[in-house]
Amino acid sequence: MTAKHWTDSNWQDMEQKPLEIYLFVDPTCPDCWALEPIIKKLNIEYGPYLRIKHVLSVDLSSLNNARKKLYCKTKNIEDVSSKSNSIGKEMVDNPITSPFVASVAIKAAELQGKRAGTRFLRMLQEQLFIKQLDVSDFDVLKMCADEAKLDLDEFFQDMHSASASKAFQCDVKIASEMDVESTPTLVFFNENIEDEGIKIDGVYPYEVYVQIVEEMLLNKPEKQQLPSMDAFLEKHKLVATPEVATVYNLSLQQAEKELKKRMFQQKIELINTKHGAFWRHLE
Template identity: 25%
Template sequence: MNIKKVEIIEFTDPVCTWCWGSEPLLRKLETRYGDQVEIKYIMGGLVRDIRDFYDSYNDIGGDPERSNSQIAKHWLEASERHGMPVKSEGFTLFTDEYPSSYPQNIAYKAAQMENQQLADKFLRRIREASASEARQTNKKEVLVELASEVGLDIAKFLERLSDGSAEAAFKEDLKTTYKYGVRGFPTFLIKYGKKEMLMRSYQSYESFKSIIDTISSGEVKDEIPNNTEKDILDFIEKYERVAPIEIMLSFDMNESETNTLIKKLEENNQCRTVQAGNGYYIEVIVRPMSCDQATGVCRV
């Protein structure tokens, strides 16, 4: 029996702060709907050249150094709303030598040509490195390091970057972006069979739930997960690294409940916290010589 899934397609850019802020929402959708939803990404190319770019609302664009200062300020303000960690100290995303976010978009397409699952992990790492580690992720050497971390074949990755195939795939994504009239990120395309609806900008879970109910005529239903210690530990282990807001949102927990749980997991030596800018991540402590078959990495 061929069961239809709801496709949630995010038109995105790896260095868009509101796309970063939408990560908890996407994880809640995956947690609540499970195999009934499939999340995909189309690279929209936010900044072709920061020197020719201008965001009048946030006064971002023109001189790279000045833009970095304004972007850091904007991202910190956005973080207060979406709750994902941001590091402003030492923030250098653009320079005259590296004025574009296109390299990150193209790198994702190079990864996608090898393995979709690893490509999505890679996208998350680019977002983390850009937003919460203040790393200059449009540099090839940084992208290669991040690609290596998630287990991509670096020889193939570099080949696709150099032979033009990844750039060609990115241009196809740009065509799709223009076709749907997308001019801001994130924008979400929700599809169910032949039906589709477009939602622009950062959205709430309730908005997605309403559209999924409508577009599937009530056939696709969410399920509230248990919020036991084991369920949340499984959630952290699935994603390897999560921000507290991602636990809070997925399991409908308040800040106090979440902090108490994280403290307990730390005391039991099951998880650790890792400082990240104005926030932190929670990671499962991997036991000695635990090897990941997908990435080919053994961790201690």
């Protein structure tokens, strides 16, 4: 884990919450997808104290990785998956997709509100990591927008507008100014603009993030009660077994047992994918 401190009052826009977290993500990055359960639990237990701002940080060189993958596939080069570059490994498993198009689409969704943008990001990641679809494809983006309950006409109009492109460029600029070199990266600020922020890159156990939250708040926060598992499943619609294990502090075996119990009650259904088991809430 690398932690970096910094001071910059320009990033303080707390909206009456004592702690703000800048979460730098690449929508096509598997580690960013893996961090989602931790972010969900932080929001549940410490929601009244913190505001999480998603900032897109895309390594556009991944476009070149995608092109190399296509070339290697057509030439039947079998040693692609042995490359040490982690992004290269994922590109072997995942469909060729443009992180730039996906990112502009997310910014277009955010023009309909922060929650709309978050829902769209989740839908986009599900299509990429669960269904292995190209999230730069028009039909896939339309599906994501529809499931995220966006105004479709407004969404596609915004996608081709200067507003979404400029918003994405603004995110890239923020990432550059904060020296964000990898995703996911979290930068924590408290309400005292004179205090330093803390930057952490990578994915770590939930307790690491809790320790930072508690250290940065002036008063020890009161942890909020977790919702029932049924309520959690109903809200998030599609969850992975490790996600439930993380949120409810269960072993994978315990989480799977609880989920299977609800499957037999016909509350959820099991979806097996190459990335593991997912559970969809039944309406």
